[in-house]
Amino acid sequence: MSDPVKLIEPRTLKGFRDYLPELMIPREWMLEQARRVYRSYGFAPIDTPALEYAEILLGKGGEESDKQIYRFRDSGDRDIALRFDLTIPFARFAAQYIGELGTPFKRYHMGPVWRGENIQRGRYREFWQCDFDTIGTTSNAADIEVSLVIHDLMRGLNLDRFVIHVNNRLVLNGLLEELGLAGHTAPLLRALDKLPKIGRDGVLAEMAANTGVAAAQADRLLALAQTSGSNQDILARLKSDFGTNPKAADGIRRLEELLAAATKAGIPDGMIVLDLSIARGLDYYTGTVYETFLTDMPKIGSVCSGGRYDNLAGLYTKQHLPGVGASLGLDRLLAALEELKLLKGTATPAPVFIVQFTAERIGDYQRMARVLRAAGIGAEVFPDAKKLGQQFQYAEKRGHKIALIAGPDDFAAGTWNVKDLAKREEKKGVPDAEVAAFVRSLLPV
RNA sequence: GUGGGUGUAGCUCAGUUGGUUAGAGCUCCAGAUUGUGGAUCUGGCUGUCGCCGGUUCGAGUCCGGUCAUCCACCCCA
Numbered sequence: 191m192s193d194p195v196k197l198i199e200p201r202t203l204k205g206f207r208d209y210l211p212e213l214m215i216p217r218e219w220m221l222e223q224a225r226r227v228y229r230s231y232g233f234a235p236i237d238t239p240a241l242e243y244a245e246i247l248l249g250k251g252g253e254e255s256d257k258q259i260y261r262f263r264d265s266g267d268r269d270i271a272l273r274f275d276l277t278i279p280f281a282r283f284a285a286q287y288i289g290e291l292g293t294p295f296k297r298y299h300m301g302p303v304w305r306g307e308n309i310q311r312g313r314y315r316e317f318w319q320c321d322f323d324t325i326g327t328t329s330n331a332a333d334i335e336v337s338l339v340i341h342d343l344m345r346g347l348n349l350d351r352f353v354i355h356v357n358n359r360l361v362l363n364g365l366l367e368e369l370g371l372a373g374h375t376a377p378l379l380r381a382l383d384k385l386p387k388i389g390r391d392g393v394l395a396e397m398a399a400n401t402g403v404a405a406a407q408a409d410r411l412l413a414l415a416q417t418s419g420s421n422q423d424i425l426a427r428l429k430s431d432f433g434t435n436p437k438a439a440d441g442i443r444r445l446e447e448l449l450a451a452a453t454k455a456g457i458p459d460g461m462i463v464l465d466l467s468i469a470r471g472l473d474y475y476t477g478t479v480y481e482t483f484l485t486d487m488p489k490i491g492s493v494c495s496g497g498r499y500d501n502l503a504g505l506y507t508k509q510h511l512p513g514v515g516a517s518l519g520l521d522r523l524l525a526a527l528e529e530l531k532l533l534k535g536t537a538t539p540a541p542v543f544i545v546q547f548t549a550e551r552i553g554d555y556q557r558m559a560r561v562l563r564a565a566g567i568g569a570e571v572f573p574d575a576k577k578l579g580q581q582f583q584y585a586e587k588r589g590h591k592i593a594l595i596a597g598p599d600d601f602a603a604g605t606w607n608v609k610d611l612a613k614r615e616e617k618k619g620v621p622d623a624e625v626a627a628f629v630r631s632l633l634p635v
Numbered sequence: 636g637u638g639g640g641u642g643u644a645g646c647u648c649a650g651u652u653g654g655u656u657a658g659a660g661c662u663c664c665a666g667a668u669u670g671u672g673g674a675u676c677u678g679g680c681u682g683u684c685g686c687c688g689g690u691u692c693g694a695g696u697c698c699g700g701u702c703a704u705c706c707a708c709c710c711c712a
Binding site: 310311579593595600 | 668
């Protein structure tokens with residue numbers, strides 16, 4: 191006996207995941223839906239490299255995101271980094287090609303991004319984003335369209351229990367300006383955001399500690415943020431309190447128009463809500479901001495977020511390239527759907543399973559499989575002539591919908607037995623030429 | 636990066652004040668059932684008790700470290 195081979199433990203990096211068929215089938219389906227919805231609005235596909243020069247990516251999203259960027263030296267000693275999101279590479283891309291693309295330009299981009307942060311449920315170090323953006327226009331029509339795309343995207347993914355939260359940085363900035371707090375925007379908004387967790391007094395304490403603002407100012411800010419009620423109620427309150435500030439007025443107008451247009455376009459009431467606490471997002475957002483939460487799992491975080499950035503490509507070109515867009519967090523949403531048990535659990539993309547009753551007839555089984563495939567129906571022939579029970583168990587485990595069975599007697603008669611695996615109902619004696627049509631009638635449209 | 640919980644078979648877990656050959660259910664495999672799968676019965680496989688070290692006559696059990704995972708902070712998809 192030789193020494194046992196030292197086995198390498200099979201494992202994946204922290205925060206990186208493998209996808210088995212049960213998860214990859216719905217994941218691919220989600221990508222198809224996102225692609226379909228984006229294309230239906232005229233967004234065109236692009237792709238960019240996973241690796242960029244570090245200088246392209248660093249310093250664009252804020253200090254926190256810089257810390258999370260995977261950065262290396264390649265073998266040519268170049269300072270390179272894995273992309274942190276798809277928006278920054280798009281800014282570089284747009285600056286490079288806008289001359290031939292022309293404006294406005296609408297693109298979608300789906301691919302993996304990497305963030306070296308601590309992992310949590312729905313939070314990974316490698317995950318896919320599905321971005322769509324319109325650049326080259328400041329028109330509010332583009333902002334409005336983003337909310338429609340998010341809605342259609344979620345509906346396209348068979349979800350109806352979600353809420354799109356919108357806000358506008360102009361409103362927040364104008365509001366802080368009006369209060370004379372413009373210099374403390376970031377810490378104030380961060381404190382404000384904790385309202386549900388640490389309460390009114392906690393927020394006031396944090397504001398005082400981090401910014402030294404007067405209690406009266408902080409109080410006024412808090413009072414506004416706590417305004418509850420319908421979108422109309424909040425808009426009215428904003429207008430009366432801060433409508434005289436030019437920035438705030440512009441933001442309020444854009445939000446009001448967005449909400450009205452969305453309703454007019456057919457988005458159901460309650461699916462888009464004005465939420466003044468949606469203040470965060472990356473540093474480059476300047477206008478409308480969006481976050482989408484699942485009603486049944488809000489704690490997993492936003493599954494589709496974005497906003498308007500009026501100067502994104504400014505670091506790479508002197509041409510002014512405003513834009514607005516959002517990003518579907520594919521893997522976070524998948525994790526949520528998995529936990530909510532909304533995934534079907536199919537492990538095969540082929541609905542039809544053909545039993546190998548007898549090895550001598552393998553040619554006939556493969557012929558029928560090809561007939562079905564030609565009819566657009568995926569079909570798989572079992573590789574071994576095992577006992578029928580075992581083959582059925584395999585087919586059931588994999589999630590095949592239909593089984594075809596034919597033995598010597600059936601071949602003599604020129605017929606097949608077609609079995610609905612879920613219902614356990616079998617139609618015997620289906621003529622060879624009619625099998626495809628019959629199978630089609632059993633499958634969902 | 637900080638704080639806390641958890642790590643025993645493929646999965647979910649039990650394991651009594653540290654004591655000898657570490658268990659259950661489910662799954663899986665085979666058979667009862669050589670033209671038909673969710674039930675039942677019979678038999679069977681599976682563990683460096685996350686890893687490393689320490690205390691001890693003796694550690695799955697106690698201690699330290701480490702890794703992984705979950706939760707909170709932070710940030711975000």
